[in-house]
Amino acid sequence: MDSQAREQLIRAVAATIFQHSEELTALDQAIGDGDHGLNLKRGFEAVTAELPGLAEKSWPDLLKAAGMAMVMKVGGASGPLFGTFFMELGKTVGAEPDRAAVVAAFGKAVEAVKARGRSEAGQKTLLDVLVPVQAALAAGADAAAIKAEAIAAADKTVPMQAIRGRASFLGERSVGHMDPGARSSSLIIATVADELNKQGLMP
Amino acid sequence: MDSQAREQLIRAVAATIFQHSEELTALDQAIGDGDHGLNLKRGFEAVTAELPGLAEKSWPDLLKAAGMAMVMKVGGASGPLFGTFFMELGKTVGAEPDRAAVVAAFGKAVEAVKARGRSEAGQKTLLDVLVPVQAALAAGADAAAIKAEAIAAADKTVPMQAIRGRASFLGERSVGHMDPGARSSSLIIATVADELNKQGLMP
Amino acid sequence: MKKLINAVDDVLAQSLDGFAAAHADIVTLGEERKFVRRRQVKPGKVALISGGGSGHEPLHAGFVGFGMLDAACPGQVFTSPTPDQMMAAAEAVDGGAGTLYIVKNYEGDVMNFAMAAEMASGPVESLILDDDVAVENSTWTTGRRGVAGTLIVEKIVGAAAERGDDLASLKALGARVNSHTRSMGVALTSCTVPAAGKPTFSLGEDEMEMGVGIHGEPGRRRVKLASADAIAEEMLGAIVGDLSLTSATEVLLFVNGFGGTPLMELYLMQDRARKWLDGKGIKVARSLTGSYVTSLDMAGCSLTLSVLDEQAKALWDAPVHTPALRWGM
Amino acid sequence: MKKLINAVDDVLAQSLDGFAAAHADIVTLGEERKFVRRRQVKPGKVALISGGGSGHEPLHAGFVGFGMLDAACPGQVFTSPTPDQMMAAAEAVDGGAGTLYIVKNYEGDVMNFAMAAEMASGPVESLILDDDVAVENSTWTTGRRGVAGTLIVEKIVGAAAERGDDLASLKALGARVNSHTRSMGVALTSCTVPAAGKPTFSLGEDEMEMGVGIHGEPGRRRVKLASADAIAEEMLGAIVGDLSLTSATEVLLFVNGFGGTPLMELYLMQDRARKWLDGKGIKVARSLTGSYVTSLDMAGCSLTLSVLDEQAKALWDAPVHTPALRWGM
Ligand SMILES: Nc1ncnc2c1ncn2[C@@H]1O[C@H](COP(=O)(O)OP(=O)(O)O)[C@@H](O)[C@H]1O
Ligand SMILES: Nc1ncnc2c1ncn2[C@@H]1O[C@H](COP(=O)(O)OP(=O)(O)O)[C@@H](O)[C@H]1O
Ligand SMILES: [Mg+2]
Ligand SMILES: [Mg+2]
Ligand SMILES: [Mg+2]
Ligand SMILES: [Mg+2]
Structure with a gap:
C-alpha cells in the first residue's frame, strides 16, 4: 500500500465519521451526553489535518501518530480508547504487515483498550464490536464478512444493559438503545474493510 | 345606609375585583408587569378581612381604613393610588353625605390621586376613568349613565399612548391596549353605581 | 409553569426564610418578613435602605451587610413594597444620622417610598435610580427605569456610608454615580x-x-x-x-x-x-x-x-x- | 436554540477569554487555552489540578485561586479535557511537592487524567469523586458520578494544601470528604x-x-x-x-x-x-x-x-x- 492508498483509506474513514456524526450524537443523547459524533469528528479532523504528511509515514509511525492525535484532540471516553487502539496497533503491527501480523496486532490493540477502559465485551461498549471482529479476523473472514460482523455486533448492543461508560449510570434504562461507541467502531471497521477490498488488499 | 348595606357594597366591589382579577392581570401583562389583578385582589382581601367591623364605622373612618389597608397591603403603583383615593374620600366626605358632598369629595380625591401620581387625565391611567366619571357625577348623571361613562372611558384608553406608569416605558408600543388601572377603576365604579341603584340610593 | 416551589402564595415567604437562615451571620429578617436587615447597626451611620418587588434576587436583600445596605424591603414578586415595610426597616436600622432610601424609578416604588418618607419621623432623603437607556428619556414622562446599575450605586454609596459620609453627601454621590451609569x-x-x-x-x-x-x-x-x-x-x-x-x-x-x-x-x-x-x-x-x-x-x-x-x-x-x-x- | 453566542465553535474560547480578562487579578489562561492557572505559584505546595468538560461553570476554573485549585483544565462542552492539557497545567503550577488531580468519576475524565498521570515526570496522585446517590453504587460498574460535591472537596482539600499538607495526606483527606458527601x-x-x-x-x-x-x-x-x-x-x-x-x-x-x-x-x-x-x-x-x-x-x-x-x-x-x-x- 503506497502513501496515496493510505491517504485514501484515512480520508474514507474520516468521511464516514463526518457523514454519521449527527447519528452518533443522537445515539449518545439517548443514553450518554450527546457528544460522541462531535468528539470523533474533532479527532478525525485532527488526523486529516496531518495529511498528506501522515500517509507518508510507515504503518507503525502513522498509526501511533493518528492514535496520539486522537488522544490529544478528542477527550471524553472515546479519545483515550480510540487513541489507545491505534497507538497499540502501531506499536505491534510492523512496517509491512501480512494478515497474521494484522490479526496479532488487532488482538493486542483490543487488549490495550480493555486495560484502559477496565472493561470487557458484554458491557455495551465498543468492545462489543471489537471483540467479535477480532474473532472473525482471526478466523479468516473476508472483507464482506468482517463488515457484516461489525454492523451486526453494533446492533446486538441494543438489548444489552450497560455496565461501563456513561450509559451505565442509567441501569436498566440503558436497555433498548444502540451503544454509540459500538456504532462508530462498526462504521470505521466497515469502511476499512470496504477500502481494503476496493484496493485489492482483502478478498 | 346601614352597616349591613355598607358591608354588602364592599363585598360587591371585592367580588367584582376577584372575578376580573385574571383579566386585569392579562391587561397588565401586555403593557405592564402582569400583577395588577393580583395587587387589587390582595388589597380587597385585606379590606374584606376587616368586615364586618369595617362596615360598622362611620363613612369617613370606613373609607380611611379601607384606603390605609390598600396602601399597606397592595404595593406597586395601584396601592398608593387607590389608597390615596379612598383615604382622601374619607377625609372630606362627612358622616352623612348627600349628593353634593359626594361630588365634592370625589373631586378632592381625584386631585389627591393626581398629586400622588404627578399625573393628569390623557396619560393612559386610571385618571382617564376617574376624571370623566367625576364630570358625569357633577353633571347629575344617574347610576346607569355613570356606569356607562366609566366603562366607555376605560375603552378610550386603548388608542392612547402612555405617558405615566409602567406602560410609558413602551412608548408607541403602548398604543392599542387598554390600561389595566383604568379598567379596574371602571369596574369598581360600575359596581358601586349598580349597588347604590339596587339599594335605592341612586336613581 | 415549572418552578421549584410549593404553593404560589408561599414562594416569597419560604424563599426569604431560606435566605435569612443561610446568611444568619450577616442578616436577620424583620417581623412579618417586612424587611431584611444587617445584624450590626452602627450608631452615627446614615442608614441605607432599598427595596422593590421581589423576583430580582439577589437584589436587594443579597446586598445587605457591611459596606452596602442596612436594610432591604422585599415586595411581592414584581410589586413595590408597601410604606409600612420601609417605615419598620427605618426604625430598626436607625443610627441617628438619617436615612437614605435607594429607589428604582418605577412609579409604584417611587410612590410607596414617598409615602413612607412623608410618614417618617427622622430626616429621610430618597435617591431615584434610572439607568436604563432602552427607554427614551424625557422630563414629561415617567422617564427611565432603574435596572442593573442599581447594584453599582448601592455598592459605591454603601462604602461611602460605611466610612461615615453624611446624608446630603451620600445623596449627592449617589445621584452622580447614577448619572454616570447606563x-x-x-x-x-x-x-x-x-x-x-x-x-x-x-x-x-x-x-x-x-x-x-x-x-x-x-x-x-x-x-x-x-x-x-x-x-x-x-x-x-x-x-x-x-x-x-x-x-x-x-x-x-x-x-x-x-x-x-x-x-x-x-x-x-x-x-x-x-x-x-x-x-x-x-x-x-x-x-x-x-x-x-x-x-x-x-x-x-x-x-x-x-x-x-x-x-x-x-x-x-x-x-x-x-x-x-x-x-x- | 437560544444562546448568547457567536458561532458554536467559538463558545468555549470566547467564554474562557472573558473569564480570564474579568479575573486577571487572580488567574491567567495557559497557551492554547489548555488550562486556567493561579497567578501566584507557591513553592513547596502540592499542586491541585482539576478539570472536566465545560458547561458546568463556574466549576472548575471559577475555583482557581488562593485556598482552592492551582489550575483547571477545561474540556469541550461536556467532554473531558485531553492529557496534554493536564500535563501542561501540571508543569505550569509545579511547586515541587507533587500534583493531585481531582477527577469526577466519568470514564472519559478518569482515562484522560490517567494517561496524563502515566506520562508525568513528578509524583502525581489522583482523587476520584463520586458523590451522586442517584446512581446505584456497585464495584463492578462504572459506579457513581461526581457532581456538586466536587466543590466541597475542592474547597476543603484546597485549604489543606494551602496550609502545607503533603500529597499523601491531601489524597487521604479528599477521599474521606468524598466518602462523607452525597x-x-x-x-x-x-x-x-x-x-x-x-x-x-x-x-x-x-x-x-x-x-x-x-x-x-x-x-x-x-x-x-x-x-x-x-x-x-x-x-x-x-x-x-x-x-x-x-x-x-x-x-x-x-x-x-x-x-x-x-x-x-x-x-x-x-x-x-x-x-x-x-x-x-x-x-x-x-x-x-x-x-x-x-x-x-x-x-x-x-x-x-x-x-x-x-x-x-x-x-x-x-x-x-x-x-x-x-x-x-
Ligand atoms: N470503560 C469503557 N470501556 C470501553 N468503552 C467505553 C468505556 N467507556 C465508554 N466507552 C465507549 O465510549 C463511548 C462514548 O464515547 P464519547 O461519547 O465520545 O465519550 P463520553 O462518554 O466521555 O462522552 C461509549 O458509547 C462506549 O462505547
Ligand atoms: N403616575 C400614575 N398616575 C396615575 N395612575 C398610574 C400612575 N402610574 C400607574 N398608574 C396606574 O396604575 C396601574 C398599574 O397598577 P399596578 O399594575 O397594580 O402597579 P405596577 O405598575 O406598580 O405594577 C396602571 O394601569 C395605571 O392605571
Ligand atoms: Mg458522550
Ligand atoms: Mg403592574
Ligand atoms: Mg408591579
Ligand atoms: Mg462527553
Missing part, C-alpha cells in the same frame, strides 16, 4: 410570574426582545435573534452614546444575567463587550459578571457601564460583606 | 449543548427528571412535577439513607442550581431542605446556595450534604479567594 438588556425568553402561572410575554424561537426591562416589560423592539457580537454592539452603542463616552475613559463593565442564562454565556458577553470597548479606546478598569439583578427565570442579560473616577474606584474596591457580594474581608 | 439532582428542563443545537432530552410540561446528572443524563426516573417539599424529601431521604446519618450530626447543606433556575427558587429549596433536616435532628452548621456546578441552561437543582467534623469545618471556613468563591480575604 444599562441595556436583552431577553431571549420570557419570565413567568409564579402567581400568573404563564409567561409574561412570548417570543418566537428565532426572536429576542431588545431593550427589555427587568420585569419582562417589552423593550425597544422585538427582533431576530442576533449574535453575541451584534447584541453587544447595539447595547454598548446605545450606552456609550448616551454617556457621551470618549476614548481613554475608565469604566466598570457589568455583565448581568437575568436568571435563566448560565455563567458561560455571561463570560462570553464579557469578552465580546471588552473587545468592542477596546476598539473604541475605552478602558475596562473594573468588571463584574453574574446574575445579580434578575428577572425570575428570564433568559438574557444586560450590560452596564459606569464611569469610574478615582473616588468611585476606591469605593468600589472597598471591603464588602454581604450574602451576594463579598471582598476585602 | 448529592442528588432534579431537572425541570433539559440543557442544550451548543454544538448539538437542540435539547439533550425532552420533558413534558408536567414532568421532571429525578436523579438527573450534570450532563443532562437521565436519572432514576421521570415523574410528575412535584412540590419543592416532595422533591427535597426524596433527595434528602436518599442522601441521608446512603450516608447513614443519625440525628445530631452536623452537615454542610449545599443547594446548587443547574444554570436555568433563579436564586429565588434555590433559597426556597434551602428553606425546605433545612426544615426537613430539622425534623430529623440533623444540624445544618454551614450552607451554600447558588449555581456553582451547572449543566448549561438546565433548570433544576441538586442538594448536597457533607458531614462536618471540626477539621472539615475549619478548612471550609478558611480564607478563599477565587473568581466564584471568596471569603476571609
Whole structure:
C-alpha cells in the first residue's frame, strides 16, 4: 500500500465519521451526553489535518501518530480508547504487515483498550464490536464478512444493559438503545474493510 | 345606609375585583408587569378581612381604613393610588353625605390621586376613568349613565399612548391596549353605581 | 409553569426564610418578613435602605451587610413594597444620622417610598435610580427605569456610608454615580410570574426582545435573534452614546444575567463587550459578571457601564460583606 | 436554540477569554487555552489540578485561586479535557511537592487524567469523586458520578494544601470528604449543548427528571412535577439513607442550581431542605446556595450534604479567594 492508498483509506474513514456524526450524537443523547459524533469528528479532523504528511509515514509511525492525535484532540471516553487502539496497533503491527501480523496486532490493540477502559465485551461498549471482529479476523473472514460482523455486533448492543461508560449510570434504562461507541467502531471497521477490498488488499 | 348595606357594597366591589382579577392581570401583562389583578385582589382581601367591623364605622373612618389597608397591603403603583383615593374620600366626605358632598369629595380625591401620581387625565391611567366619571357625577348623571361613562372611558384608553406608569416605558408600543388601572377603576365604579341603584340610593 | 416551589402564595415567604437562615451571620429578617436587615447597626451611620418587588434576587436583600445596605424591603414578586415595610426597616436600622432610601424609578416604588418618607419621623432623603437607556428619556414622562446599575450605586454609596459620609453627601454621590451609569438588556425568553402561572410575554424561537426591562416589560423592539457580537454592539452603542463616552475613559463593565442564562454565556458577553470597548479606546478598569439583578427565570442579560473616577474606584474596591457580594474581608 | 453566542465553535474560547480578562487579578489562561492557572505559584505546595468538560461553570476554573485549585483544565462542552492539557497545567503550577488531580468519576475524565498521570515526570496522585446517590453504587460498574460535591472537596482539600499538607495526606483527606458527601439532582428542563443545537432530552410540561446528572443524563426516573417539599424529601431521604446519618450530626447543606433556575427558587429549596433536616435532628452548621456546578441552561437543582467534623469545618471556613468563591480575604 503506497502513501496515496493510505491517504485514501484515512480520508474514507474520516468521511464516514463526518457523514454519521449527527447519528452518533443522537445515539449518545439517548443514553450518554450527546457528544460522541462531535468528539470523533474533532479527532478525525485532527488526523486529516496531518495529511498528506501522515500517509507518508510507515504503518507503525502513522498509526501511533493518528492514535496520539486522537488522544490529544478528542477527550471524553472515546479519545483515550480510540487513541489507545491505534497507538497499540502501531506499536505491534510492523512496517509491512501480512494478515497474521494484522490479526496479532488487532488482538493486542483490543487488549490495550480493555486495560484502559477496565472493561470487557458484554458491557455495551465498543468492545462489543471489537471483540467479535477480532474473532472473525482471526478466523479468516473476508472483507464482506468482517463488515457484516461489525454492523451486526453494533446492533446486538441494543438489548444489552450497560455496565461501563456513561450509559451505565442509567441501569436498566440503558436497555433498548444502540451503544454509540459500538456504532462508530462498526462504521470505521466497515469502511476499512470496504477500502481494503476496493484496493485489492482483502478478498 | 346601614352597616349591613355598607358591608354588602364592599363585598360587591371585592367580588367584582376577584372575578376580573385574571383579566386585569392579562391587561397588565401586555403593557405592564402582569400583577395588577393580583395587587387589587390582595388589597380587597385585606379590606374584606376587616368586615364586618369595617362596615360598622362611620363613612369617613370606613373609607380611611379601607384606603390605609390598600396602601399597606397592595404595593406597586395601584396601592398608593387607590389608597390615596379612598383615604382622601374619607377625609372630606362627612358622616352623612348627600349628593353634593359626594361630588365634592370625589373631586378632592381625584386631585389627591393626581398629586400622588404627578399625573393628569390623557396619560393612559386610571385618571382617564376617574376624571370623566367625576364630570358625569357633577353633571347629575344617574347610576346607569355613570356606569356607562366609566366603562366607555376605560375603552378610550386603548388608542392612547402612555405617558405615566409602567406602560410609558413602551412608548408607541403602548398604543392599542387598554390600561389595566383604568379598567379596574371602571369596574369598581360600575359596581358601586349598580349597588347604590339596587339599594335605592341612586336613581 | 415549572418552578421549584410549593404553593404560589408561599414562594416569597419560604424563599426569604431560606435566605435569612443561610446568611444568619450577616442578616436577620424583620417581623412579618417586612424587611431584611444587617445584624450590626452602627450608631452615627446614615442608614441605607432599598427595596422593590421581589423576583430580582439577589437584589436587594443579597446586598445587605457591611459596606452596602442596612436594610432591604422585599415586595411581592414584581410589586413595590408597601410604606409600612420601609417605615419598620427605618426604625430598626436607625443610627441617628438619617436615612437614605435607594429607589428604582418605577412609579409604584417611587410612590410607596414617598409615602413612607412623608410618614417618617427622622430626616429621610430618597435617591431615584434610572439607568436604563432602552427607554427614551424625557422630563414629561415617567422617564427611565432603574435596572442593573442599581447594584453599582448601592455598592459605591454603601462604602461611602460605611466610612461615615453624611446624608446630603451620600445623596449627592449617589445621584452622580447614577448619572454616570447606563444599562441595556436583552431577553431571549420570557419570565413567568409564579402567581400568573404563564409567561409574561412570548417570543418566537428565532426572536429576542431588545431593550427589555427587568420585569419582562417589552423593550425597544422585538427582533431576530442576533449574535453575541451584534447584541453587544447595539447595547454598548446605545450606552456609550448616551454617556457621551470618549476614548481613554475608565469604566466598570457589568455583565448581568437575568436568571435563566448560565455563567458561560455571561463570560462570553464579557469578552465580546471588552473587545468592542477596546476598539473604541475605552478602558475596562473594573468588571463584574453574574446574575445579580434578575428577572425570575428570564433568559438574557444586560450590560452596564459606569464611569469610574478615582473616588468611585476606591469605593468600589472597598471591603464588602454581604450574602451576594463579598471582598476585602 | 437560544444562546448568547457567536458561532458554536467559538463558545468555549470566547467564554474562557472573558473569564480570564474579568479575573486577571487572580488567574491567567495557559497557551492554547489548555488550562486556567493561579497567578501566584507557591513553592513547596502540592499542586491541585482539576478539570472536566465545560458547561458546568463556574466549576472548575471559577475555583482557581488562593485556598482552592492551582489550575483547571477545561474540556469541550461536556467532554473531558485531553492529557496534554493536564500535563501542561501540571508543569505550569509545579511547586515541587507533587500534583493531585481531582477527577469526577466519568470514564472519559478518569482515562484522560490517567494517561496524563502515566506520562508525568513528578509524583502525581489522583482523587476520584463520586458523590451522586442517584446512581446505584456497585464495584463492578462504572459506579457513581461526581457532581456538586466536587466543590466541597475542592474547597476543603484546597485549604489543606494551602496550609502545607503533603500529597499523601491531601489524597487521604479528599477521599474521606468524598466518602462523607452525597448529592442528588432534579431537572425541570433539559440543557442544550451548543454544538448539538437542540435539547439533550425532552420533558413534558408536567414532568421532571429525578436523579438527573450534570450532563443532562437521565436519572432514576421521570415523574410528575412535584412540590419543592416532595422533591427535597426524596433527595434528602436518599442522601441521608446512603450516608447513614443519625440525628445530631452536623452537615454542610449545599443547594446548587443547574444554570436555568433563579436564586429565588434555590433559597426556597434551602428553606425546605433545612426544615426537613430539622425534623430529623440533623444540624445544618454551614450552607451554600447558588449555581456553582451547572449543566448549561438546565433548570433544576441538586442538594448536597457533607458531614462536618471540626477539621472539615475549619478548612471550609478558611480564607478563599477565587473568581466564584471568596471569603476571609
Ligand atoms: N470503560 C469503557 N470501556 C470501553 N468503552 C467505553 C468505556 N467507556 C465508554 N466507552 C465507549 O465510549 C463511548 C462514548 O464515547 P464519547 O461519547 O465520545 O465519550 P463520553 O462518554 O466521555 O462522552 C461509549 O458509547 C462506549 O462505547
Ligand atoms: N403616575 C400614575 N398616575 C396615575 N395612575 C398610574 C400612575 N402610574 C400607574 N398608574 C396606574 O396604575 C396601574 C398599574 O397598577 P399596578 O399594575 O397594580 O402597579 P405596577 O405598575 O406598580 O405594577 C396602571 O394601569 C395605571 O392605571
Ligand atoms: Mg458522550
Ligand atoms: Mg403592574
Ligand atoms: Mg408591579
Ligand atoms: Mg462527553
